Amino acid sequence: xxxxxxxxxxxxxxxxxxxxxxxxxxxxxxxxxxxxxxxxxxxxxxxxxxxxxxxxxxxxxxxxxxxxxxxxxxxxxxxxxxxxxxxxxxxxxxxxxxxxxxxxxxxxxxxxxxxxxxxxxxxxxxxxxxxxxxxxxxxxxxxxxxxxxxxxxxxxxxxxxxxxxxxxxxxxxxxxxxxxxxxxxxxxxxxxxxxxxxxxxxxxxxxxxxxxxxxxxxxxxxxxxxxxxxxxxxxxxxxxxxxxxxxxxxxxxxxxxxxxxxxxxxxxxxxxxxxxxxxxxxxxxxxxxxxxxxxxxxxxxxxxxxxxxxxxxxxxxxxxxxxxxxxxxxx
Amino acid sequence: xxxxxxxxxxxxxxxxxxxxxxxxxxxxxxxxxxxxxxxxxxxxxxxxxxxxxxxxxxxxxxxxxxxxxxxxxxxxxxxxxxxxxxxxxxxxxxxxxxxxxxxxxxxxxxxxxxxxxxxxxxxxxxxxxxxxxxxxxxxxxxxxxxxxxxxxxxxxxxxxxxxxxxxxxxxxxxxxxxxxxxxxxxxxxxxxxxxxxxxxxxxxxxxxxxxxxxxxxxxxxxxxxxxxxxxxxxxxxxxxxxxxxxxxxxxxxxxxxxxxxxxxxxxxxxxxxxxxxxxxxxxxxxxxxxxxxxxxxxxxxxxxxxxxxxxxxxxxxxxxxxxxxxxxxxxxxxxxxxxxxxxxxxxxxxxxxxxxxxxxxxxxxxxxxxxxxxxxxxxxxxxxxxxxxxxxxxxxxxxxxxxxxxxxxxxxxxxxxxxxxxxxxxxxxxxxxxxxxxxxxxxxxxxxxxxxxxxxxxxxxxxxxxxxxxxxxxxxxxxxxxxxxxxxxxxxxxx
Numbered sequence: 001x002x003x004x005x006x007x008x009x010x011x012x013x014x015x016x017x018x019x020x021x022x023x024x025x026x027x028x029x030x031x032x033x034x035x036x037x038x039x040x041x042x043x044x045x046x047x048x049x050x051x052x053x054x055x056x057x058x059x060x061x062x063x064x065x066x067x068x069x070x071x072x073x074x075x076x077x078x079x080x081x082x083x084x085x086x087x088x089x090x091x092x093x094x095x096x097x098x099x100x101x102x103x104x105x106x107x108x109x110x111x112x113x114x115x116x117x118x119x120x121x122x123x124x125x126x127x128x129x130x131x132x133x134x135x136x137x138x139x140x141x142x143x144x145x146x147x148x149x150x151x152x153x154x155x156x157x158x159x160x161x162x163x164x165x166x167x168x169x170x171x172x173x174x175x176x177x178x179x180x181x182x183x184x185x186x187x188x189x190x191x192x193x194x195x196x197x198x199x200x201x202x203x204x205x206x207x208x209x210x211x212x213x214x215x216x217x218x219x220x221x222x223x224x225x226x227x228x229x230x231x232x233x234x235x236x237x238x239x240x241x242x243x244x245x246x247x248x249x250x251x252x253x254x255x256x257x258x259x260x261x262x263x264x265x266x267x268x269x270x271x272x273x274x275x276x277x278x279x280x281x282x283x284x285x286x287x288x289x290x291x292x293x294x295x296x297x298x299x300x301x302x303x304x305x306x307x308x309x310x311x312x313x314x315x316x317x318x319x320x321x322x323x324x325x326x327x328x329x330x331x
Numbered sequence: 332x333x334x335x336x337x338x339x340x341x342x343x344x345x346x347x348x349x350x351x352x353x354x355x356x357x358x359x360x361x362x363x364x365x366x367x368x369x370x371x372x373x374x375x376x377x378x379x380x381x382x383x384x385x386x387x388x389x390x391x392x393x394x395x396x397x398x399x400x401x402x403x404x405x406x407x408x409x410x411x412x413x414x415x416x417x418x419x420x421x422x423x424x425x426x427x428x429x430x431x432x433x434x435x436x437x438x439x440x441x442x443x444x445x446x447x448x449x450x451x452x453x454x455x456x457x458x459x460x461x462x463x464x465x466x467x468x469x470x471x472x473x474x475x476x477x478x479x480x481x482x483x484x485x486x487x488x489x490x491x492x493x494x495x496x497x498x499x500x501x502x503x504x505x506x507x508x509x510x511x512x513x514x515x516x517x518x519x520x521x522x523x524x525x526x527x528x529x530x531x532x533x534x535x536x537x538x539x540x541x542x543x544x545x546x547x548x549x550x551x552x553x554x555x556x557x558x559x560x561x562x563x564x565x566x567x568x569x570x571x572x573x574x575x576x577x578x579x580x581x582x583x584x585x586x587x588x589x590x591x592x593x594x595x596x597x598x599x600x601x602x603x604x605x606x607x608x609x610x611x612x613x614x615x616x617x618x619x620x621x622x623x624x625x626x627x628x629x630x631x632x633x634x635x636x637x638x639x640x641x642x643x644x645x646x647x648x649x650x651x652x653x654x655x656x657x658x659x660x661x662x663x664x665x666x667x668x669x670x671x672x673x674x675x676x677x678x679x680x681x682x683x684x685x686x687x688x689x690x691x692x693x694x695x696x697x698x699x700x701x702x703x704x705x706x707x708x709x710x711x712x713x714x715x716x717x718x719x720x721x722x723x724x725x726x727x728x729x730x731x732x733x734x735x736x737x738x739x740x741x742x743x744x745x746x747x748x749x750x751x752x753x754x755x756x757x758x759x760x761x762x763x764x765x766x767x768x769x770x771x772x773x774x775x776x777x778x779x780x781x782x783x784x785x786x787x788x789x790x791x792x793x794x795x796x797x798x799x800x801x802x803x804x805x806x807x808x809x810x811x812x813x814x815x816x817x818x819x820x821x822x823x824x825x826x
Contacts, residue, residue: 053428084501096512113404119540120511120567121539122536123515123536123537123540124515124518124537125534126536126537127515127518127519127537128519131518131520131521132521133518134401134402134521134522135516137401137402138402141398141402141591143685157396157398158396158398158402158403159403159404159466160395160396160402161395161396161467162404162466162467162470165458165467165470165471166470166475168451168454168455168474169470169473169474169477171353171356171451172448172451172477172478172481173477175356175444175447175448175481176444176448176477176481176484178444178481179443179444179481179482179484179485179487180487180492256357256358256359258359259356259357259359262356263353263356263357266353267353268348270346270349270350270353274342274346277342277762281397282393282395282396282397283342283393283395283396284395284396284397285396286395286396
């Protein structure tokens with residue numbers, strides 16, 4: 001009974017938060033609503049007995065995505081007053097006809113959404129109730145996969161090819177973002193905030209903890225919920241903190257070394273995938289006795305890459321070694 | 332090819348571009364020259380090896396990770412996918428040459444991300460053509476989309492960033508619709524392998540809904556009218572080598588998937604209504620795209636609208652697939668049309684890029700008399716136009732001939748009439764530019780600077796499109812042979 005009540009409350013709250021996030025007038029409100037939405041989503045995944053997705057949702061959906069959204073909202077707010085004035089002028093000059101057209105569009109959209117939703121509901125209602133999918137096969141082959149956690153076995157072995165390409169997707173996203181972000185600085189932290197005692201001590205305590213926990217998630221991922229994506233996302237949280245604290249970049253961390261870290265996961269995964277072929281095996285066909293160490297090596301490299309990529313999506317690279325502050329004087 | 336099995340070429344077709352892309356990314360612009368040469372030589376070689384293997388030995392199935400289907404992922408190569416890989420190889424080879432010259436030296440900031448993005452796109456396209464698994468197709472679609480969006484935004488100009496953003500949103504909507512279809516398929520049948528799905532699908536409600544979701548998602552990405560509105564801006568504002576690849580290969584990839592699904596997975600679930608709706612949209616695309624190409628003030632937009640029109644043909648003839656007697660002919664025609672359009676359109680965009688270089692702009696007005704300065708590019712554009720119009724001996728002619736024959740044989744006169752009308756309209760917009768190019772007024776741009784590599788790259792592709800006409804006969808034989816052998820179903824899984 002209590003569980004039922006929780007489920008119903010969670011679903012209602014989920015829909016309500018989603019609606020609020022979509023219809024909020026101010027972008028900050030929408031972003032802030034997105035955070036509890038992601039956390040609640042993680043709980044719902046946990047209730048659906050998908051702990052791997054729950055951890056990933058909490059780390060990526062609620063954590064990093066919100067950080068990205070806040071950074072984006074910040075930049076939008078910093079647009080020059082001139083542009084905003086132009087927008088307001090354009091908005092007020094919109095005629096009643098245009099507003100009517102807007103209502104018409106919304107009506108058409110609502111009708112379309114209802115039709116598509118109805119058809120989908122009918123299709124879902126038609127689905128067979130008991131369809132185990134491939135789970136029995138995954139269970140049957142689990143002992144040969146080198147991983148005790150079925151999710152890890154699917155991601156790194158049975159369907160490792162998909163994961164390999166997904167890591168390439170991450171790299172592509174980063175290249176696409178970085179080429180547009182040429183000279184713009186990261187999120188603004190004002191001069192008073194930068195040397196804040198609170199942030200400093202927070203970073204000193206939390207960052208090492210995050211590193212330990214993410215190492216634990218990576219190691220446990222072989223047999224229990226966790227793995228490279230969750231560990232990498234968590235580690236990226238540490239990266240975001242370092243950026244917010246304007247941590248200086250160590251001298252050895254040149255742009256090329258950073259790019260090597262970014263590519264490490266793909267290189268390791270692709271290298272293993274191709275090198276097993278020398279002994280006459282197929283692409284990605286690990287020798288059974290080596291499967292566990294190979295998977296661990298791939299996951300470790302992927303964790304580093306995922307962490308660096310997600311951190312860079314948030315705020316470019318760390319500030320250069322002992323570079324003078326650019327924003328400090330302005331405030 | 333001697334010594335190396337077709338399976339090895341298959342893996343190389345995917346692994347080589349990704350490896351080179353990562354190398355280009357990590358090393359940076361200093362590696363550009365080597366990467367361009369290596370990619371331009373090695374990837375086409377692997378593609379040719381694969382294609383040769385598929386034609387001589389029949390379809391290949393490859394179990395990635397050594398896991399049998401449905402647990403593991405299968406790669407699948409047959410005549411259709413082999414020829415698409417070969418098309419990417421030819422266009423890709425010329426693009427490597429052209430791109431290296433067009434984007435200038437290693438110092439150019441806007442070309443920093445070109446090589447990683449373009450090579451990833453090449454690898455993703457090959458992976459897409461060779462995928463045999465519904466979810467793996469989704470992953471490759473995402474790769475193709477993200478790489479294309481990045482390439483469109485490469486110059487960082489406001490116009491292209493806006494076009495790329497719109498493209499991203501539309502393409503993501505398409506991906507989601509596709510993923511929804513895959514989720515329905517998996518929930519119902521519990522497998523993701525395309526061949527196994529094809530054996531299980533029926534006419535029930537969930538199958539038809541899955542078919543609709545997958546098709547809608549793919550036609551969003553294939554820019555079928557009226558979902559084409561993102562294409563002209565994206566293809567028109569990108570740098571010329573990028574436009575060439577987008578128009579020649581990227582939209583073809585989505586069409587290829589529609590064809591693959593309708594041939595191998597959905598034959599039982601496709602309804603007559605559905606196929607005629609797509610056909611009607613294709614007809615509208617031919618008319619609308621051509622009319623816009625006749626009116627637009629910019630050359631690259633003209634070529635982009637021509638892509639909208641030419642994609643229309645590919646969907647126009649889909650109802651003919653329902654007639655079992657015409658199936659092989661229609662498949663042959665569609666493959667040939669896709670190849671011919673890919674070559675001709677890449678050539679046309681490259682020619683347009685070369686002309687833009689000397690005129691400083693691609694406005695029709697500024698291009699008056701451009702034939703003085705870039706005679707080879709104008710000639711290449713005209714040759715590509717011959718294939719687009721469908722005149723003999725070009726590939727476009729052979730393909731349309733086969734399709735016309737099939738539509739008349741199955742009493743679809745309306746389809747035949749629209750195809751002929753589309754050819755006339757294409758002649759209209761090609762000659763519209765030719766008239767501008769030979770304008771007797773003094774040419775306003777530079778007459779001294781020549782970009783020989785750019786012009787001759789365009790020429791090579793236009794000639795390839797012209798000579799493609801001679802490939803129609805062999806392709807029809809390969810398709811018929813593959814059909815006789817039962818293609819996909821009987822192909823053995825590689826141990």
